[in-house]
Amino acid sequence: MTAAPPAGSPEAKRRPWWPPALAGVLALGLGLAAAEVVAGALGRAETPVVAVGEEFIDLTPAWLKDFAIETFGIHDKTVLLIGMGVVLTVLGGLIGLLTARRKGLGMLAATALLVVAGFAVNSRPDTTMAGLVPTVAAGIVALPTLSWLVGKATGPTTPQPQLTPSPPPAPTRRSFLTAAGITAGLAVIGAGLGQVLGARRAGVETSRDQLEATIDLPRATPPDGADLLVDGANPWRTPNQNFYRIDTALSEPLIRAEDWTLRVHGMVENEIELDYDRLVGMGLESRWLTLNCVSNEVGGHLIGNALWTGIPIADVLALAKPSSDADAVRSTSHDGWTAGTPLDVLTDGRDALFAVGMNGQPLPVAHGFPVRMIVPGLYGYVSATKWVVELEVSRFDDFEAYWTSRGWAERGPVKVASRIDVPSSRAHVGAGSVPVAGVAWAQHRGIQGVEVRVDDGDWNAARLATVPSADTWRQWVWQWDAEPGEHRLTVRATTADGEVQTSEEAPPVPDGASGWHTIDVTVDG
Numbered sequence: 001m002t003a004a005p006p007a008g009s010p011e012a013k014r015r016p017w018w019p020p021a022l023a024g025v026l027a028l029g030l031g032l033a034a035a036e037v038v039a040g041a042l043g044r045a046e047t048p049v050v051a052v053g054e055e056f057i058d059l060t061p062a063w064l065k066d067f068a069i070e071t072f073g074i075h076d077k078t079v080l081l082i083g084m085g086v087v088l089t090v091l092g093g094l095i096g097l098l099t100a101r102r103k104g105l106g107m108l109a110a111t112a113l114l115v116v117a118g119f120a121v122n123s124r125p126d127t128t129m130a131g132l133v134p135t136v137a138a139g140i141v142a143l144p145t146l147s148w149l150v151g152k153a154t155g156p157t158t159p160q161p162q163l164t165p166s167p168p169p170a171p172t173r174r175s176f177l178t179a180a181g182i183t184a185g186l187a188v189i190g191a192g193l194g195q196v197l198g199a200r201r202a203g204v205e206t207s208r209d210q211l212e213a214t215i216d217l218p219r220a221t222p223p224d225g226a227d228l229l230v231d232g233a234n235p236w237r238t239p240n241q242n243f244y245r246i247d248t249a250l251s252e253p254l255i256r257a258e259d260w261t262l263r264v265h266g267m268v269e270n271e272i273e274l275d276y277d278r279l280v281g282m283g284l285e286s287r288w289l290t291l292n293c294v295s296n297e298v299g300g301h302l303i304g305n306a307l308w309t310g311i312p313i314a315d316v317l318a319l320a321k322p323s324s325d326a327d328a329v330r331s332t333s334h335d336g337w338t339a340g341t342p343l344d345v346l347t348d349g350r351d352a353l354f355a356v357g358m359n360g361q362p363l364p365v366a367h368g369f370p371v372r373m374i375v376p377g378l379y380g381y382v383s384a385t386k387w388v389v390e391l392e393v394s395r396f397d398d399f400e401a402y403w404t405s406r407g408w409a410e411r412g413p414v415k416v417a418s419r420i421d422v423p424s425s426r427a428h429v430g431a432g433s434v435p436v437a438g439v440a441w442a443q444h445r446g447i448q449g450v451e452v453r454v455d456d457g458d459w460n461a462a463r464l465a466t467v468p469s470a471d472t473w474r475q476w477v478w479q480w481d482a483e484p485g486e487h488r489l490t491v492r493a494t495t496a497d498g499e500v501q502t503s504e505e506a507p508p509v510p511d512g513a514s515g516w517h518t519i520d521v522t523v524d525g
């Protein structure tokens with residue numbers, strides 16, 4: 001612990017204020033530079049500086065925004081960044097001074113600043129927990145640096161007992177200046193490296209932004225009656241930032257639309273290669289489709305429903321003319337992940353798409369920008385290749401896809417399933433009329449009925465929401481006349497072609513979980 005000498009002591013008077021202040025500024029700077037490097041290396045857009053700046057822009061009242069644009073024109077962002085630099089310098093200086101006097105408080109203030117930045121990162125659209133990694137890195141670098149540099153700035157930790165007050169020995173000052181110089185140098189190198197590493201991400205985000213203006217994406221308003229709007233239930237349309245994300249990519253593949261191509265080859269008459277403009281030029285269609293993961297447990301949340309805008313995969317295959325001996329299509333992503341999809345499923349007229357839009361926006365990078373596959377009726381691991389760059393028309397006998405070679409089934413048709421969303425598991429509810437609600441799905445077959453059972457009683461038919469097609473999940477609600485006590489609620493669904501969801505429990509491996517979703521609730525008297 002570095003304690004500042006008591007105020008008024010001769011030692012304190014000799015100590016200039018600026019070294020600890022400088023130490024604070026430099027420690028904060030190095031931390032933020034570290035965040036830029038980590039974000040750049042991971043290909044992530046969310047650095048604390050960018051997030052705080054964007055949050056500030058969003059929270060700025062319109063009149064101030066207008067004023068800034070009128071006054072500074074296209075330089076408004078530069079002015080914002082300069083302003084943030086000034087604020088950060090002042091805050092860093094104050095934190096340094098505070099750390100010199102009360103180390104614990106200073107460190108706490110620095111932590112609080114980064115927590116605020118973390119909140120800003122978290123409230124940006126399309127962010128997941130991984131978006132916080134750069135901010136955490138800033139803390140890991142800034143806090144020890146702060147402690148170390150402020151220590152150097154305030155002199156040796158154990159004051160030497162001295163009979164006569166003497167000026168601090170020169171090496172202390174020199175060693176602070178050396179340490180400060182090294183920190184500043186590292187911060188500058190880090191900031192530069194972060195820019196270089198982050199350039200690809202920035203380029204991809206620009207590419208996405210431009211598409212927003214050039215491709216025609218519809219508004220993703222759910223059809224009337226699809227959402228029952230039961231309090232506490234998940235919305236029928238899953239917003240992009242809440243859509244589950246599953247893939248093997250440690251850092252998201254970064255491909256600009258203008259650099260993307262799709263090669264279609266293998267057992268085809270015409271090998272073809274399409275670029276983004278050519279693909280989109282084939283004509284966009286928008287479809288509500290529910291996507292789910294084979295790893296979803298009974299009652300789980302690895303499922304989402306969105307309006308996907310894209311080009312029928314069948315149209316692209318028709319250009320290539322698959323051979324009649326082929327029975328599979330092996331799709332490969334930019335990062336080498338593969339899926340094997342039955343050729344007949346891709347060409348039987350269902351809305352299997354090369355999607356470029358999701359809920360009215362260009363595909364988010366995490367969900368496969370610029371182009372991904374989505375095939376109603378199949379689990380994602382056999383069909384929903386993100387960042388897709390290659391299709392090989394083939395035979396199932398001739399290849400193994402990523403998850404098939406790891407013990408999962410070769411074919412992955414979705415199993416009929418249903419889930420209770422409200423009440424939540426272990427909830428306490430009041431006696432009387434209680435809405436029991438949730439979703440059921442059997443993509444491409446459709447849901448014709450959902451039934452709910454209390455304890456071991458009879459099955460009760462739930463009311464079903466409307467759906468635009470058999471390819472989405474379907475909301476349901478049943479009004480329960482709840483009697484006091486502990487109760488178990490169970491749900492089961494029936495497909496449009498008459499299959500009643502089985503009670504037989506199966507784990508996700510190898511071809512998807514089965515069994516009825518049950519929850520326990522307490523009805524208070």
Ligand SMILES: Nc1nc2c(c(=O)[nH]1)N[C@H]1C(S)=C(S)[C@@H](COP(=O)(O)O)O[C@H]1N2
Binds near residue numbers: 244247292367379380
């Ligand atoms: N390139 C690539 N695409 C992929 C995967 C992957 O690991 N890599 N995972 C698949 C799996 S298992 C699922 S369930 C879906 C999930 O899509 P989402 O992350 O957009 O929800 O993507 C599929 N597409």
Ligand SMILES: [Mo]
Binds near residue numbers: 292294295380381
């Ligand atoms: Mo999955």
